[in-house]
Amino acid sequence: MRAIQITEFGGPEVLKISDVAEPVAGDGQVVITVDRAGINYADTHQVENSYLSKAELPMIPGGEVVGRTADGRRVVALTGSGGYAEKALIHPMRAWDVPEGVTDGQALALIVQGTTAAYMLKLSTHLQPGESVLVHAGAGGVGHLSIQLAKLWGAGRIIATASSEEKRQQTLELGADVAIDGTPEGLKDRIIEANGGKPVDIVLEMVGGPTFDESFAALAPFGRLVTFGAAGREAAKPIEATRLMKGSKTIAGFWLVDCFRDPQRFSAELTELFELTASGKLRPIVGAEYALSDAATAHQDMRDRKTVGKLLLDPTR
Incomplete structure (x- = not known):
C-alpha cells in the first residue's frame, strides 16, 4: 500500500x-x-x-x-x-x-484539536463566566475551536492573535472580540490594550519562547496560562516561584495523551463536541x-x- x-x-x-x-x-x-x-x-x-x-x-x-x-x-x-x-x-x-451531521474533516478537527480546546478551558484553566481569554494562533486548528467554545461557555472578552490580517479577520468572524498581531515584540502591551487596559484572566499558549514570556507578563491576578506546544521551537525563560506568588498566577501544562487515562471522560468530551457540531453551534x-x-x-x-x-x-x- x-x-x-x-x-x-x-x-x-x-x-x-x-x-x-x-x-x-x-x-x-x-x-x-x-x-x-x-x-x-x-x-x-x-x-x-x-x-x-x-x-x-x-x-x-x-x-x-x-x-x-x-x-x-x-x-x-x-x-x-x-x-x-x-x-x-x-x-x-x-x-x-462518527454521527450523521458531522463530516470526516470535522471529526478529525474534533478528535485532537477540539478535545484539546475543551480540556484546556474546562480542566486546565477552569474558565468562569465573564473571564477574559487570550487565544494564540486563533485561526489554527486548536485556536479556532477554542474561540468558539470559550464563547459558548460564557467567556467575557476573547482576544485572538494571528499572523496576518486575513487570519485576524477570520478569528473575529468566529467570535473573538478583538484580534491582534502575535509578533512577540510589544505583545504584552498589545494584549493589555486589547483587553481594555486590563491584564487577561486566561491564556492558551502554544508558541513558546518570547511569546510565552510576554503572555505571562500580561496575566491578571489569579490568571491562568496553559502551555500546550512550542511552535516557535524556542524555550521560554525560566520563571521563579516568586513571580508566580506575586499576582497569584498559575502556569499549567497540557498534553492530550494524559487525558486517555480516563477514557470515559474523553468519550464524553468528544460526544459533546460532536453534538455541538451536528446542531450547528460549533463550526470546525x-x-x-x-x-x-x-x-x-x-x-x-x-x-x-x-x-x-x-x-x-x-x-x-
Missing part, C-alpha cells in the same frame, strides 16, 4: 511516499481503510523526533484517521502513528463512530486538503503559518 514512511528524522523533506506492506491486525486491533488522515502540528515534532514521546524508525507518521472498518462502520480514531497511509491499525477503545473549519504525496508541502505550509483550520491528507491521491 501507499504510505509516508520515514527512515530518518528531519524536517518536511524526509516525508516521502513509499510502498509498504499492509498492516496486519494483532490481538485487540482492527484494520481501517483510511478515507482521510488528520495533520497536527505535533506531527512536525514527531517527524524530527522532538516530541514529548520519542519515535522509532522506520515510522509512518499520523496520529488520527477517519475511515471505514471491514464491517462498514465510519469511525474516527487515534492511532499514535501510522495514519499517513491507505490503511492503518486502530484499537477499538480509541475509535468512535476544515482548511486545505493535500494529496498523500504532498505531505511534505503540508508540513512546510503549517510551519510557515500559511494554513488555517484543520489540515487533511487524502491517501487516495
Whole structure:
C-alpha cells in the first residue's frame, strides 16, 4: 500500500511516499481503510523526533484517521502513528463512530484539536463566566475551536492573535472580540490594550519562547496560562516561584495523551463536541486538503503559518 514512511528524522523533506506492506491486525486491533488522515502540528515534532514521546524508525507518521472498518462502520480514531497511509491499525477503545451531521474533516478537527480546546478551558484553566481569554494562533486548528467554545461557555472578552490580517479577520468572524498581531515584540502591551487596559484572566499558549514570556507578563491576578506546544521551537525563560506568588498566577501544562487515562471522560468530551457540531453551534473549519504525496508541502505550509483550520491528507491521491 501507499504510505509516508520515514527512515530518518528531519524536517518536511524526509516525508516521502513509499510502498509498504499492509498492516496486519494483532490481538485487540482492527484494520481501517483510511478515507482521510488528520495533520497536527505535533506531527512536525514527531517527524524530527522532538516530541514529548520519542519515535522509532522506520515510522509512518499520523496520529488520527477517519475511515471505514471491514464491517462498514465510519469511525474516527487515534492511532499514535501510522495514519499517513491507505490503511492503518486502530484499537477499538480509541475509535468512535462518527454521527450523521458531522463530516470526516470535522471529526478529525474534533478528535485532537477540539478535545484539546475543551480540556484546556474546562480542566486546565477552569474558565468562569465573564473571564477574559487570550487565544494564540486563533485561526489554527486548536485556536479556532477554542474561540468558539470559550464563547459558548460564557467567556467575557476573547482576544485572538494571528499572523496576518486575513487570519485576524477570520478569528473575529468566529467570535473573538478583538484580534491582534502575535509578533512577540510589544505583545504584552498589545494584549493589555486589547483587553481594555486590563491584564487577561486566561491564556492558551502554544508558541513558546518570547511569546510565552510576554503572555505571562500580561496575566491578571489569579490568571491562568496553559502551555500546550512550542511552535516557535524556542524555550521560554525560566520563571521563579516568586513571580508566580506575586499576582497569584498559575502556569499549567497540557498534553492530550494524559487525558486517555480516563477514557470515559474523553468519550464524553468528544460526544459533546460532536453534538455541538451536528446542531450547528460549533463550526470546525476544515482548511486545505493535500494529496498523500504532498505531505511534505503540508508540513512546510503549517510551519510557515500559511494554513488555517484543520489540515487533511487524502491517501487516495
